[in-house]
Amino acid sequence: MTQQLPQLPSIQRVFLESIVSSSDPEGRFVEVNGVQAFYKLVIPASHRQLIQKKQLVPNEPNKPVILLLHQILGNQYTWRHLMQPLADATGCHVIAYDRITFGFTERPTQWEEGKNPYTQEASVEFALQFVNNLGYGEKKIVFVGVSAGAAISCTIAIRYPHLVHSLCLLGPSISPDDQGPPPIGRHILGSAPGRLFLKAALYRYLPLTTLYHDPDSIPDWETVVKPNYRVPLTLPNFYESLSWLMKYFVPLEILPHKRYLAQVPMLYISGDDDKYLHIDKHREIFDDIISVAPSDAKIEFKVIQNCGHLPQDEKPQEVLDSIINFLYRVGI
Template identity: 80%
Template structure:
């Protein structure tokens, strides 16, 4: 007898079908995962005319990874424009715990989906499950998404085309709360605190230079960050994410990271990680880079920790120009 889908899955599918018809689901490591796929307009036209899409073996697939407490909505200005500008297929997805992706309440021994190591493997498996097993991946990651992207490049360099790191959180102290904070947030009282604080304060205005510069902040942006907080098992899964959070060792492996083309973008008013610290981290990576390495560093004016939200056009232009320079 076939197993019935969980109530959580049915609920998420019903919400998406009525509110976001462009979104899709795919199962990754047993988790129903919400994602969006953008293909170049020219390819869409060929499909509509029932013609074959040209084979472009040298083009990577672009994967966008959001930050903690974010979701794929943060790439709203980049998904289709990146596909059209580069000719690549572009994927954005909700990482486990966030957005419309399922939040497991139990798992097999050794297969905890809420660890950072699991996040690395999950990103790759998503790409493979979507059929891009023969493609290299151009990663675009913001904050903790940049740490996951970087660790893929360290662990699986043969799979990585390039890295675009936005407001990157690459040191242990910057990837998440300190161990004591994670212990508290991973406890029952910590879960109550999260419930009391997040819906009121998310999205965190301290991560931005000026929220007034973001169109539809009150009417559209806030709801798209807050609504997923009301979905089943959100606070439980966030508590587990904090409980099992062990920062990825990115900078101790910087000599491997520096072999991959890197575009490092930060805002001049990043209050989560000061711009001077970003420069130190970039210089640290560059110090061990091979002579022919392609490493670029860019500071955006009047911008905070989430450049893709606050300076979407500048980020888009920078990524497209960089990808063409590294041979997309």
């Protein structure tokens, strides 16, 4: 009888694991749908103290888990200011992961027919499977999503409302015209010449300063923040996977189902200087949702001053306070 040898891990996995083990010991990996996903999980400080004393962590079955979903060209690093304070204030476990293509998550180079991991539909199912694989499948989820991460959050709320505790949307890109480049742009970026363009442009311009009101106001912008956003540029298959993401990008249908979305407690946050999606457009989208909401809907709109498209980077304390206060009001 021929003995079957165990399958060796891919070179890409070994490389990513070695980088993380030496540079980010708080990070972890979990396999989701055949992809090794990088994530961070924080628990309330009070729970950590109990663990250190070898006491059991209180079982709080009614507490949701908080899941943070980053923007395109972002990674879980964008939530650095929010994770521990959110856990301490709410008593919830808080998780952030690198979506496929970004950060330290594995980037598949081949896949079975019908299981393309680079579609927006796949990103929706990936988020739910990720939570389930970490053992939180029985808990409701508070989604905190920024830009395209908000689109994934809203889609889950529409399709699986029984899984959702509430939504906190930061600079959400949830209308078809605002979810990524226009079709011709996706076609170009998904081609071989487009890949070369991405290499040249992102090496020079990432992170995109147009997404901010004033990046120079962010502490350690040049020395810490910018390098952390640029890490993926050096990792295996980044440009290939980004090109595939653009090639297969089809916007998620959200606003046509706004009546279902309006049933979920929602905090909608916008910067007053969002150059990607103007504040007036955010107000229009919010008004469109609220127009079909029930009279007792828990839906709020918050504008943060002197802030661009990524409030969690520019105004983390205001974002944190707004989210915590909202979650208290809706019964965290």
